[in-house]
Amino acid sequence: MSRRPMVRPGGRSARVQESVHTAVRELLAEQGREGLTVPQVAHRAGVTPSTIYRRWGDLEQLLSDVAVERLRPETPPEDRGSLAADLESWAEQFLDEMSSTAGRAYIRDALLGDPDGSNAGQCSAYAAEQLDVVLARASVRGEPTPGVERAVDEIVAPLMYRILFRPDGLDAAYARRLAHRALAAAEEPPA
Amino acid sequence: MSRRPMVRPGGRSARVQESVHTAVRELLAEQGREGLTVPQVAHRAGVTPSTIYRRWGDLEQLLSDVAVERLRPETPPEDRGSLAADLESWAEQFLDEMSSTAGRAYIRDALLGDPDGSNAGQCSAYAAEQLDVVLARASVRGEPTPGVERAVDEIVAPLMYRILFRPDGLDAAYARRLAHRALAAAEEPPA
DNA sequence: CCACTAAAGCAAAGGAATTGCTTTTGCCCG
């Protein structure tokens, strides 16, 4: 879990949390991250700055929390009938969402204000979950599948690495190529 | 290139740059990053804070510059006689250096204060360079080799992804497994 | 050797971050 304290789920804490998160999202959308400050967020959210400092520590940890929330997938991956098609389309969509300017900013924020690594871990868990659904479906169909860990190595890791370290030259074709490698790994002995 | 301006080599600028970088490294070693501030670095380096703000912008970009410098490999990878051995030992060493507490901190810093992505790109280039040396050597020996890009996907990306997003359960055996996958990719058609 | 320019020093002003104390509010127990 994050540094964020347990929030009493219906009380004032929850309302404050909600309004602060909303304020961050709105301000990010309106003006981007340039010049975003805690006092500014506090004012928009109708709270005092010290409340934010006490609950989140600093702007980066607050942004990290908002980012993780925003990176959570909203729907399970669509079923396209075969593992190949499912992996391809998931990889393409993942790349699409994550490599956008907004997506990259959220990833950076999630990593950035994350002292104990729990937010980053959460992001990774989201991706693994989605892949797990796809692989389980294929398994039910009787298709050979790679393990989730292998799929993460072959698809998620290269995409994320390139998004973070070499944002150029990424396209859907590359994502599809990665999906096929993961597929090829399904037939090998589990190395 | 970074936001860091071209420094006249040999002049006062170079001396300031040197003393500031040294101050950062010393303070990081002594007290870690907790409570590290620009004025503190400036004092240790014997310059005024405004000098640092004017040249680097803020603490994060300064740390990013120092981190990239520190992540530069100092020696070409050792020749162990075969591609398999070279890849294995390089992957192990890479994991070792990067997954340490200090290594992780440097990676995070490098990514963090990097508005245009040039510092992250530099880190990636370092790894690609090292791999390129290993692969070229194998090529000369007549061994089949994967392309550098493929080796990056199979070795560097998974290691980096896990270091950043899931720091648990990383060990030398995993690094070796990745090296073997890259090796296996050498015989496939270049997908 | 002198002029020109880039970078560093200096100092003041503005604003973010921190913190002790008070007040509110939600929750639990009698």
Add this chain to the structure above:
DNA sequence: CGGGCAAAAGCAATTCCTTTGCTTTAGTGG
């Protein structure tokens, strides 16, 4: 249903980081 307890928010003062205009120093080229 009412009183007390504890957690979190508000408030305000203080600290010090950050910014910025101006001056001074130092390196470069004519």
